[in-house]
Amino acid sequence: AQSVSQHNHHVILSEAASLELGCNYSYGGTVNLFWYVQYPGQHLQLLLKYFSGDPLVKGIKGFEAEFIKSKFSFNLRKPSVQWSDTAEYFCAVNAGAAGNKLTFGGGTRVLVKP
Amino acid sequence: GAGVSQSPSNKVTEKGKDVELRCDPISGHTALYWYRQSLGQGLEFLIYFQGNSAPDKSGLPSDRFSAERTGGSVSTLTIQRTQQEDSAVYLCASSSTPGQGYTGELFFGEGSRLTVL
Numbered sequence: 001a002q003s004v005s006q007h008n009h010h011v012i013l014s015e016a017a018s019l020e021l022g023c024n025y026s027y028g029g030t031v032n033l034f035w036y037v038q039y040p041g042q043h044l045q046l047l048l049k050y051f052s053g054d055p056l057v058k059g060i061k062g063f064e065a066e067f068i069k070s071k072f073s074f075n076l077r078k079p080s081v082q083w084s085d086t087a088e089y090f091c092a093v094n095a096g097a098a099g100n101k102l103t104f105g106g107g108t109r110v111l112v113k114p
Numbered sequence: 115g116a117g118v119s120q121s122p123s124n125k126v127t128e129k130g131k132d133v134e135l136r137c138d139p140i141s142g143h144t145a146l147y148w149y150r151q152s153l154g155q156g157l158e159f160l161i162y163f164q165g166n167s168a169p170d171k172s173g174l175p176s177d178r179f180s181a182e183r184t185g186g187s188v189s190t191l192t193i194q195r196t197q198q199e200d201s202a203v204y205l206c207a208s209s210s211t212p213g214q215g216y217t218g219e220l221f222f223g224e225g226s227r228l229t230v231l
Contacts, residue, residue: 006156032218044157044205044222051218090157094218101147101170102220106156 002027002095006105013081014113021076021108023065023091032094033074034102035065039087047089050074061085083114116140118223120206126229127196135191135226139208146189147209147220148181152202160204163189165211196230203227 007022025031035047048059055067065076074091091105119138127133139146148160159173163183174180178196183189193200204227207220 034218036220043224044207044220046219049218092157101159101162103159104149104157 002031002093002103004091004093004103004105006089006091006108008108009106011108011110012113013110015083016080017112019076019078019081019085019110021089021091021110023074023076023105024072025074025091025093025103026072027093027095029095033065033067034092034094035059035063035074035076036090036092036104037087038090038107044090047076081110081112083112086110086112118206118208118221120204120223120226122226123224124227124229126231128231129198130195132192132194133196133228135193135204135206135228137189137191137206137223139187139189139206140221142210143208143221144186144211145209146183147207148189148191149205149207150202151205151225155202157205160191193228196228198230201228201230 003026005024033050036044037047038044047063048057048065050057050067058064063078065074067074088107088109090107092102094102118140121136125133144165146163150158150160161174161181162170178194181191203225205222205225207222209220
């Protein structure tokens with residue numbers, strides 16, 4: 001069965017600091033990869049996704065993620081965070097055999113101090 | 115509707131009671147999912163409906179949990195004889211299907227927060 005690991009449960013940063021959230025998955029076949037974000041009091045929404053092609057994916061709000069197949073990783077990055085990036089971030093994988101079912105990681109709570 | 119709609123938004127119940135949670139997906143979306151979000155536990159897959167196919171129930175934690183989807187649209191998640199460990203936010207999501215403008219994105223509702231006393 002596929003699984004997704006997010007190694008950081010909580011991250012605290014100051015504004016303008018750089019952010020990198022780790023995500024590793026376990027599945028040997030073709031995968032689709034996603035990052036979702038949940039802002040305080042809001043529903044989950046898509047930040048970015050990777051299906052194929054350029055392994056460096058750019059999403060909304062200045063976020064990007066890099067798919068490294070050899071490391072089974074899909075880390076999320078942002079060069080300079082803002083207070084409004086305070087949220088919980090979830091990595092998710094959709095393996096081909098599982099159809100559209102997404103398996104989520106445990107989430108990382110990010111707090112950006114003004 | 116414009117988005118995924120869930121009701122009730124909050125439900126407080128006593129241990130042992132049955133509860134029903136409702137999800138109305140985005141019109142035209144053939145896939146519907148239920149997830150459970152517990153404090154510090156991330157999102158736990160419960161069940162997945164795709165069109166007229168048999169649902170994937172592999173994530174249901176016990177036989178107290180069941181879900182149905184009527185007419186390929188609205189879904190109801192039922193929890194019988196609720197226990198305190200059932201307390202969580204139950205999230206519903208929907209998506210399109212490959213070949214129908216599929217983007218791979220799941221659209222989530224606001225969730226139903228269940229508290230079992």
